[in-house]
Amino acid sequence: MGDQGRVLDAVIGSVARHEEEETLPVAAVARRLGVAPATLRTWDRRYGIGPRAHTTGRHRRYTHDDIARLELMQQALLRGATPAEAASYALRVTTPPEPPEDVGPRAGGASLLREFSTRSAIVLGLSRAAMAMDTVAIQQLIADSVDALGVVAVWDDVLRPVLAALASRWEQTGECVEVEHLVRECTLAAMIGATPTVTAPRNPRPVLLCCAPDEQHSLPLHVLRAALAREGISTQMLGAALPASALAAAVRRTGPAAVAVWAQLPEYAHAELFAEVPRTRQRVRLFACGPGWFTTDLPARVNRLEDLTGAVRRIESLVGAG
Structure with a gap:
């Protein structure tokens, strides 16, 4: 147990440092929230919801309180608030009370903070199960978390921190490759299991999901598929590294x-x-999803989707009316 315990402590410590670090730079906060760094800078400039300690001429460094305000703002946006309303709410709440029904998170701010604490506990539990290579425990933890939080929240707040810690450990020491592969396979199985069969879709024509040519990171795409299916949106999964010619052929075949x-x-x-x-005869909406597109100049007809939560909402709003 000596070596395994040492590695487990290192992995859990890596995740814990992610939660306990005094301040984080804008890029790290953007990754944590699933938005572009430019979005955080815009929120700071337009609405004043940025790092409280930031001064002119110095790089932005976010504390945990700063990040908590940003998370409250994101939850308010999900409730349909405008960015200005969401920022005003997040800045107004210090020890968060129950927010007004027309603005803010689904639950009160205090409940939201308790939920963050619960997610941290799930992350540590998943880390321990992963290091023990306990497949049953890993799958059960993911499944229970999906039921409680939803697929996108589980991916962003639970699975990504664990996978990032394992990947960092591998890069530094060459250890934990097998553990990372196991967690990825369990995640894939869990997301497939969390994807209901859409027998009466809201969209008469499907949404094609694929990775860019040579892009092998397809797990987020499975998360997107599960989230859309739970909203009654039918999809066709074409997976990783799809050649451009194959994508064109699929569009001609399926419309x-x-x-x-x-x-x-x-x-x-x-x-x-x-x-x-x-x-095609009927309009095909185009979406560029994921952080790889952040700095790419896109044609006007392509919608840039910076995070999975925004992707689900945008795709649902544009194709779900059918």
Whole structure:
């Protein structure tokens, strides 16, 4: 148990440092929240919801209180508040009371903070199960978390921190490759299991989901598929590293309502891909999903979706009316 315990402590410590670090730079906070760094800078500049300690000429460094306010703002946005309303709410709440029904999170701010604490406990539990290579425990933890929090929240707040800690451990020491692979496979199985069969879809034509050519990071795409299915949106999963010619052929065969292309890494995010999507008699909406597209100049007809929560809402709003 000596070596295993040492590695477990290192992995859990990596996750814990992610939660306990005094301040974080804008890029790290953006990854944590699933938004672009430019979005955080815009929120700070327009609405004053940024790091309280930030001064002119110095880099932004976010404390836990700063991040908590941003998370409250995100929850308010999900309730349909405008950015200005959401920022005003988040800045107004210090020890959060129950928010007004027309603005703010589904539950009160205090409940939201308790939920964050619960998620941290789930992360540590999953880390321990992973290091023990306990497949049953890993799958049960993920399944229970999905039932409690939803697929996107579990991916963002539970699975990504654990996978990031394992990947960091592998890069530093060469250890835990097998553990990371196991967690990924369990995650894939859990997301497939959390994807209901949509027998009466809200969209008469499906949404095609694929990764950009050469992009192998397809797990977020399975999370997106599960979340859309739970909203009654039918999809067709084409998976990782789909060649542009194959995507064009799929569009001709299926006449989809939309095409969502995931890129995790910027080297695979080529805007030319969308030019190869054929025009059809009925409009096909195009979505560039994932952090790989953050710095890519996209054609006007392509919707940029910066995070999974926004992707679900945007795709549902545009194709779910059918």
